[in-house]
Amino acid sequence: MNEQSLTVREAIIGRRSIKKFNGQPVDRADLLKIIDDAVWAPNHQNREPWRLVVACGKELFQLYDLLRDTTIPEWKTLPEEEVEKRMQKFTTAGGYVFVIVPEDPRQKERLEDFGAASAFIQNMMLLAWDYGIGSCWKTPVFLDAPNFREALGVKPGERIVGMVQFGYFDELPKGKERKKSDEIVTIFGTKEDKEEE
Numbered sequence: 001m002n003e004q005s006l007t008v009r010e011a012i013i014g015r016r017s018i019k020k021f022n023g024q025p026v027d028r029a030d031l032l033k034i035i036d037d038a039v040w041a042p043n044h045q046n047r048e049p050w051r052l053v054v055a056c057g058k059e060l061f062q063l064y065d066l067l068r069d070t071t072i073p074e075w076k077t078l079p080e081e082e083v084e085k086r087m088q089k090f091t092t093a094g095g096y097v098f099v100i101v102p103e104d105p106r107q108k109e110r111l112e113d114f115g116a117a118s119a120f121i122q123n124m125m126l127l128a129w130d131y132g133i134g135s136c137w138k139t140p141v142f143l144d145a146p147n148f149r150e151a152l153g154v155k156p157g158e159r160i161v162g163m164v165q166f167g168y169f170d171e172l173p174k175g176k177e178r179k180k181s182d183e184i185v186t187i188f189g190t191k192e193d194k195e196e197e
């Protein structure tokens, strides 16, 4: 871990989703430290509506097998190098956190819990960034696949809201420019039609 102590602003603006990791392992203690700090995310009624399945270190191999079986069901018929190549997007990450939330039957609570889990995930990503660890929040369709849910121990009434990959990287991707406040803000009480001004 490479402690950087970025300002909050530096971390928010400088963090990029890392989609190409370099294969360097992530230390379990670092990942757990990140999680222990990320739990300070805002969450309504202090429900702390998240639970996590973590893979880091030796259990990664079992996870890779699951990801291979789930995403390349025909893998046995393919050349080994082809399977390896297709699996690289999974095998180069050094740690995984699957974030699971309850699917509250009440719409308001469900939305709040998803919002809180999103804040939790952003906290993890910013804390990791401060340690020089990249991350990417991913929502592949297989997160809802019955076999995948079962393998992760996801219960009925729960949903995996994200697979967050962590790892080290060699290249910093360039971020896409964001809209500025004048494009997304309407000052309360004013008309949106700017052409008439």
Ligand SMILES: Cc1cc2nc3c(=O)[nH]c(=O)nc-3n(C[C@H](O)[C@H](O)[C@H](O)COP(=O)(O)O)c2cc1C
Binding pocket: 015, 016, 017, 018, 019, 136, 137, 138, 139, 140, 175, 176
């Ligand atoms: C809810 C959510 C789901 C995402 N799912 C994926 C995904 O499935 N695959 C992926 O490559 N990136 C995924 N991303 C990452 C976005 O592509 C990334 O945040 C976006 O390109 C902005 O880049 P930045 O995070 O570097 O600013 C997801 C991000 C969010 C917030």
